[in-house]
Amino acid sequence: MSRNWEKINRQIDTFIEKNQNEIIENVCRLVRIPSVEKKGCTTxxxxxxxxxxxxxxxxxxxxxxxxxxxYDYYGLEIRLQKEQSGKRLLFAAHVDVVPASEGNLYPPFQGIVDKGYLIGRGVVDDKAPLIALLYALAFLKEEEPIPMNDIRLFVGSHEETDMEDLKYYLQRAGQPEFGIAADDDFPITNGEKSVLKFQLRxxxxxxxxxxxxxxxxxxEVFGLSVIDPVCGRSRCKVTEEIDEMTKERILCCDLRLPSSETLDEAEKKIRAFAEKQGLEMTVLRLDQGYWISExxxxxxxxxxxxxxxxxxEDRPYIMEGCTYARHFKQGCGFGAGQQGEKKPFPEGHGSAHGPDEAQNIQVLLRALKLDILAALAIDELWSK
Known part of the structure; x- marks a missing residue:
């Protein structure tokens, strides 16, 4: 199957022009829902x-x-039609957000448009990219012919915490042939470092x-100073907390390792160090990273x-952060941000998890076009 790409590009541009205002409004409406995790809810x-x-x-x-x-309010699966055949391409994004930062210049949960940007908690991570993906599927549904392969969107609600939402979904729906997380910068994130968070007492x-x-x-003190030619250097950060119950001092460590390193071996080395120092080690998080060749x-x-x-000329990159991409058997990150973008806000404002998250509207609409083109190009690749 060979597509008329010139015609498709015109159709996409017409679709975006027709739906631009609606897309902006729906991003703002979603931002107005303060979807921060709430523990202890029985429903x-x-x-x-x-x-x-x-x-x-x-x-x-x-x-x-x-x-x-x-999927029992862990997440949603959105697809083009009831029965789909072929290989499965799964896009993934999430509605949950981290709590609002201090020092906002704009109300965090009002969904404001200013200076050509959508502003509010979670607009970058990950509500605007999510709405773009939803409209990408709407385009694929509306235009003929519908893709021959199985294109789906997973909408999660616990990405910021432990990604148990995606794990719950994948256990029931199965792994896709390829997964794409829309939670990074273009062109692609082709790797994420492994995470080992632990406490020493x-x-x-x-x-x-x-x-x-x-x-x-x-x-290095744990014997874990690593330089990987692909994924770069290991990194370790430490902070101190006080146990409110026992008043005991706790060292909280966040170790990021190249995905080529074995987390079990890393844990053994840290436990050996802790035992030698007379410390108790408690593992808080073990999360294997990934790498896929560009x-x-x-x-x-x-x-x-x-x-x-x-x-x-932006290049693929590997990051220390965590997205859904690490839970796919094969996958990567694809947008929706632009590397090195200079936003018209004070220093420290405008980025994911920071005050006044701000999504460039034109970058978002371009991301929508890229999402559609990516789905169609992969569909064509798999249909040969």
């Missing part, structure tokens, strides 16, 4: 507001003629160990598509 796994945000997306998808399945040696760790930014077929296709559309 919904992540609280009423996360459930409300999922319901909003479900209703919007149904308005566009898309098929929606609710102990009375006599805590000061000495704290001093050692504050001088060590790479994990030369592989789909990553290479996505990068080429981005460079062709934008004429920008």
């Amino acid at each position: 919904y796994p992540y609280g009423v507001k996360c459930a409300e945000a999922l319901d909003f997306c479900a209703e919007l998808a149904k308005e566009k003629g898309l098929i929606v399945d609710n 102990g009375k006599e040696t805590i000061d000495g160990v704290k001093e050692l760790l504050q001088k060590d930014s790479t994990g 030369e592989e077929e789909i990553p290479s296709l996505l990068v080429e598509l981005y460079h062709k559309l934008t004429t920008l």
Whole structure:
């Protein structure tokens, strides 16, 4: 199957022009739902507001003629039609957000448009990219012919915490042939470092160990200072907390390792160090990273598509942050941000998780076009 790409580009541009105002309004409406995780809710796994945000997306998808399945309010699956064949391409984004920062110049949950930007908590991470993906599926549903392969969107509600939402979904729906997380910058994120978060407790040696760790930014004291030719250097950060119950001092460590390193072996080395120092170690999080070569077929296709559309020379990159992409057997990150973008706000404002998250509207609309083109290009690749 060979598509008329010139015609498709015109159709996409017409679709975006027709729907631009509606897209902006729906991003703002979603931002107005303060979908921060709420523990202890007996009705919904992540609280009423996360459930409300999922319901909003479900209703919007149904308005566009898309098929929606609710996975017990862990997340939604949105697809083009009831029965789909072929290989499965799964896009993924999320409605949950981190709590509002201090020092906002704009109200965090009002969904404001200013200076050519959408502003509010979660607009960058990940509500605007999510709405773009939903409209990408709406385009694919509306235009003929519908893709021959199985293109779906997962809408999660616990990405910011432990990603148990996606794990719950994948256990029931199965792994896609390829997964794309829309939670990064273009052109692609082709890797994420592994995460090992842990605590160290102990009375006599805590000061000495704290001093050692504050001088060590790479994990060398644990025997874990690593330089990987692909994923870069390991990194370790330490902070101190006080246990409110026992008043005991706790060292909280955040170790990021190249995905080539084995987390079990890393944990053993840290436990050996802790035992030698007379400290108690408690693991808080073990999360394996991933890496996929930018030369592989789909990553290479996505990068080429981005460079062709934008004429920008941004390169694939590996990051220390965590997205849904690490839970796919094969996948990567694809947008919706622009590397190195200078936003018209004070320093420290405008980025994900910071005050006054701000999404450039034109970058978002371009991301929508890229999402559509990516889905169609992968569909064509798989249909040969």
